[in-house]
Amino acid sequence: MKNLKKLVILLAAxxxxxxxxxxxxxxxxxxxxxxxxDVTESISIPAYLSQPIHFAFDKYNITQESxxxxxxxxAFMKQNPAFVVTIEGHTDERGTYEYNMALxxxxxxxxxxxxxxxxxxxxRIMTVSYGETRPVDPRSNEEAWAKxxxxxxxxxx
Amino acid sequence: xKISFGRIxxxxxxxxVLLNVGFSAAWAQVLGxxxxxxxxxxxxxxxxxxxxxxxxxxxxxxxxxxxxxFLVSCLNFPGYFNILDKGSYLYDAAAGxxxxxxxxxxxxxxxxLLVTGSITVNGDNVQIDLRLFDVFKNExxxxxxxxxxxxxxxxxxxxxxxxxxxxxxxxxxxxxxxIAFVSSGPSASGANxxxxxxxxFDGYNPQRLTYDNSMSxxxxxxxxxxxxxYTTYKNKxxxxxxxxxxxxxxxxxxxxxxxxxxxxxPTQNMVAASFSFSGSQAIYLLNPKGNFVETLVAGGGANLxxxxxxxxxxLAFVSSRSGGPQVYVMDIESKEIKRLTYEGRYNTQPSWSxxxxxxxxxxxxxxxxxxxxxxxxxxxxxQLTNSNGDNECASWSPDGGMxxxxxTREGVSRLYVMTAFGAEQRRLMxxxxxxxxxxxxxxxxx
Numbered sequence: 001m002k003n004l005k006k007l008v009i010l011l012a013a014x015x016x017x018x019x020x021x022x023x024x025x026x027x028x029x030x031x032x033x034x035x036x037x038d039v040t041e042s043i044s045i046p047a048y049l050s051q052p053i054h055f056a057f058d059k060y061n062i063t064q065e066s067x068x069x070x071x072x073x074x075a076f077m078k079q080n081p082a083f084v085v086t087i088e089g090h091t092d093e094r095g096t097y098e099y100n101m102a103l104x105x106x107x108x109x110x111x112x113x114x115x116x117x118x119x120x121x122x123x124r125i126m127t128v129s130y131g132e133t134r135p136v137d138p139r140s141n142e143e144a145w146a147k148x149x150x151x152x153x154x155x156x157x
Numbered sequence: 158x159k160i161s162f163g164r165i166x167x168x169x170x171x172x173x174v175l176l177n178v179g180f181s182a183a184w185a186q187v188l189g190x191x192x193x194x195x196x197x198x199x200x201x202x203x204x205x206x207x208x209x210x211x212x213x214x215x216x217x218x219x220x221x222x223x224x225x226x227f228l229v230s231c232l233n234f235p236g237y238f239n240i241l242d243k244g245s246y247l248y249d250a251a252a253g254x255x256x257x258x259x260x261x262x263x264x265x266x267x268x269x270l271l272v273t274g275s276i277t278v279n280g281d282n283v284q285i286d287l288r289l290f291d292v293f294k295n296e297x298x299x300x301x302x303x304x305x306x307x308x309x310x311x312x313x314x315x316x317x318x319x320x321x322x323x324x325x326x327x328x329x330x331x332x333x334x335x336i337a338f339v340s341s342g343p344s345a346s347g348a349n350x351x352x353x354x355x356x357x358f359d360g361y362n363p364q365r366l367t368y369d370n371s372m373s374x375x376x377x378x379x380x381x382x383x384x385x386x387y388t389t390y391k392n393k394x395x396x397x398x399x400x401x402x403x404x405x406x407x408x409x410x411x412x413x414x415x416x417x418x419x420x421x422x423p424t425q426n427m428v429a430a431s432f433s434f435s436g437s438q439a440i441y442l443l444n445p446k447g448n449f450v451e452t453l454v455a456g457g458g459a460n461l462x463x464x465x466x467x468x469x470x471x472l473a474f475v476s477s478r479s480g481g482p483q484v485y486v487m488d489i490e491s492k493e494i495k496r497l498t499y500e501g502r503y504n505t506q507p508s509w510s511x512x513x514x515x516x517x518x519x520x521x522x523x524x525x526x527x528x529x530x531x532x533x534x535x536x537x538x539x540q541l542t543n544s545n546g547d548n549e550c551a552s553w554s555p556d557g558g559m560x561x562x563x564x565t566r567e568g569v570s571r572l573y574v575m576t577a578f579g580a581e582q583r584r585l586m587x588x589x590x591x592x593x594x595x596x597x598x599x600x601x602x603x
Contacts, residue, residue: 058481058503086393096505096519096526096549097594098375098417099475099482101395102431102438102459105415128394129415133372134349 045083045155049073052150053111058095060106062114070111073153074118086126087111088152092145093132104129111151200239204268204292205229206246208285211277220283220307221276227310228274228287231318234359235331235558236576241268263292272321283307287317289324298324311361319601322556331358331554333602336561337366337376337385338572338595340588353387358554358597360572360586373398375594377428379421382600384445386419386428397430399445410447417461419443423511423599424469429453431461440474454487454494464509464516471533473497473507473516484518486533497535506550509533511599512557515577517541519549528562530577541579552597553577561585561595 053066062070077083089108091100108127116122137144205228210221232238247262263271271290276283283306289299299320303313315332322330336358341351351372356363367373371391378385386399397410397419410416414433421428426445431438439455440463454460457478464473473486481502487494498504503521510516516533519526520540526547529540542548546566553560558577563570567584569591575582586592 093547094521094524095482095503096547098462099459099505101415101417102433102461102477105433105438106459126394127414128390133351 045157046076049076049155050153052152054146055107055149055151057092057145057149058103060103060110062110066111067114070114071118074115074120076155077115077120077124082157083155084124084126085115086128086154086156088134088154089127089129090134090136090148090150090152091132092148093135093140094145095132097131100131101129104131107149107151111153200237201269202241202267203232203238203270203272204241204246204263204266205232205272206243208274208276211275211284212279214278217276217278220278221274224276224283224285224310224314225274228272228314228318230359231314231332232272232321235554235556236581237325237558238270241266258290260290260292260295263290268292278307281306281308283309283313285313289321311357326556328556329601330556331559334358334555334600335378335382335598335602336360336552336572336585336595337378337598339374339376339593340365341591353385356586363586363588375418376596377419377421378596378598378600379426379428379445380423380599381426382598382602384421384426384428386421386430388416388418397432397443397447399428399443399447401445408445408447410443418463420463420465422469423465423467429463429465429472431459431463440472453489462506464507466509466533467511467513473509473533475505475507484516497531497533499535500538504529508551508553508560510553510557510577511555515557517551517553517560519551528560528579539578541575542582548573550594552595554597555599555601559597561597563593563595 051069053062053069073085077085087108089104089106091103095103105127108129112122112125112127115125135144135148137147208221208225210217229240233240245266247265269292271292272287274285274287276285282304284302284304286302288297290297301317301320303316305313318332319329322328322332335355337353337355339351340354349372350370351374352365352369353367353373353376354363354365369389369391371389373387373389376385376387383402384399385402386397388395389398392411395415397416399408399410412432412434415438416430416432417438419428419430427450428443429440430443431440435455438459438461440453440460441449442451442453444450453463453472454474457476459477460474462475470489471486472489473484475482476485479496482505483496484498484504484507485494486497497516498518501520501522504518506519508517514532515530517528517530520529525545526549527540528542528548528551529538531538542564544564544566546564548562548564548566551560551562559574560577561572561574564573570593572585572592572595573582574585
């Protein structure tokens with residue numbers, strides 16, 4: 001009986017401590033600011049999602065090869081509805097500045113249209129044109145120009 | 158220089174006119190329309206002897222030398238005058254007015270115009286008398302006295318140069334104007350940043366205007382200089398900013414899609430600029446508050462890069478309506494649109510001369526962009542640049558006599574100037590980094 005009493009007191013003490021501990025824990029969690037950086041880092045963005053699509057000179061039509069690349073992004077967005085994407089349109093250096101801004105925009109919009117036509121809500125897709133200002137390859141030759149005529153995809157959670 | 162048939166006729170006609178009419182005030186008035194800004198091969202010979210110096214101190218002599226040197230550099234800049242070599246002058250003291258000057262001495266060395274100066278320096282203060290003479294008519298065309306601080310050299314000399322241009326061609330020329338441009342180098346806000354700068358007409362004193370720590374590009378002045386519009390990426394997309402240059406107040410025009418370059422009406426403070434919120438680039442008219450007043454050009458593909466005729470009755474712009482980019486001209490009242498450029502597949506960046514008679518644009522030829530000019534009817538094409546590198550973004554000086562443009566002829570993009578007919582191409586300034594998108598102000602600072 002004495003032992004039982006001791007046990008009850010001990011259990012009560014443990015229970016009390018654990019409640020206090022959980023209370024403290026809960027209070028601590030509430031006070032801590034939301035750590036959004038940790039959340040996004042904890043969800044990995046597959047590398048293939050950042051694969052760009054490419055275009056011919058002064059063109060903005062989506063090629064057969066680009067469709068396959070876009071289809072993979074569309075499949076991911078359908079499986080991960082919390083993700084949004086910014087499509088950046090880029091050009092090579094050969095056009096002039098202002099027209100290249102318009103061309104970069106048409107490239108980003110063409111990619112967006114393909115994704116929307118294939119079931120992605122347009123509110124999940126932002127577009128921006130950088131024209132000729134951000135080449136991935138700064139050289140002035142056909143190989144570099146072909147790399148620079150592109151749309152890039154920046155996914156965010 | 159590549160030329161087409163129409164241009165030979167035009168240039169030939171001008172040279173004929175200039176050769177057959179000697180220089181005089183009457184000449185300047187009669188030919189004010191076909192003025193010396195077009196006389197690329199027939200510069201007017203001008204003598205600018207050293208100033209006479211009152212006081213005679215070493216400091217006064219040095220100030221006089223600096224003022225004279227800057228005057229000669231200002232007069233040389235637009236390419237209208239051939240400043241005769243000082244060694245040829247028969248007479249060097251030039252303080253007096255018409256009665257004291259032996260014009261025969263100046264005619265003998267081939268001068269048609271004579272500029273004299275006398276300067277008195279008193280501490281930090283300076284008084285300078287400057288005169289312009291027509292050597293053939295024995296006549297003073299301009300006589301001005303300026304007083305100010307020694308440090309006001311650039312302001313005082315440019316004021317007098319504006320007076321010279323008023324007397325000869327009826328406008329103030331390039332003096333006391335500004336050029337806005339985009340520079341990527343000196344700003345400390347990262348490799349991808351671009352900021353807007355302004356400098357004086359001759360590239361002097363570049364000053365950073367924007368601190369958006371982003372890409373601020375494509376500046377455009379209002380005709381009176383009160384406003385500047387530009388495109389910024391500071392919100393991770395393109396927005397238009399309309400900045401009051403006096404107060405620094407800014408209006409952000411935030412619409413979905415891309416906004417490109419604005420062009421202010423020469424006749425009032427309204428700006429034409431392209432936006433794509435309707436789905437494709439279309440050109441709209443906005444007031445300085447950023448309110449959309451009117452749709453100017455929409456449909457048929459992308460429409461962008463507007464530029465106004467001086468009377469604001471016509472608008473030239475770039476459109477992809479026929480496939481590749483070409484320049485078109487729209488009549489504002491009738492909305493009738495005519496294609497202006499037919500040579501080549503890629504013609505962009507039209508810039509209408511403030512005199513109204515010419516439109517400069519960038520034409521892609523053999524891989525590079527070159528600055529060309531045509532008239533508003535497209536009846537001739539004249540290629541002004543021919544360098545290994547892209548020559549882009551022509552912008553006219555307010556008198557229509559010069560063009561500032563960007564070029565990669567020496568590697569990275571830098572700013573250059575030339576006459577309206579492509580003569581005397583030279584680099585405008587030394588500044589680290591890359592410079593592009595020059596815009597010459599139409600207004601003159603006081």
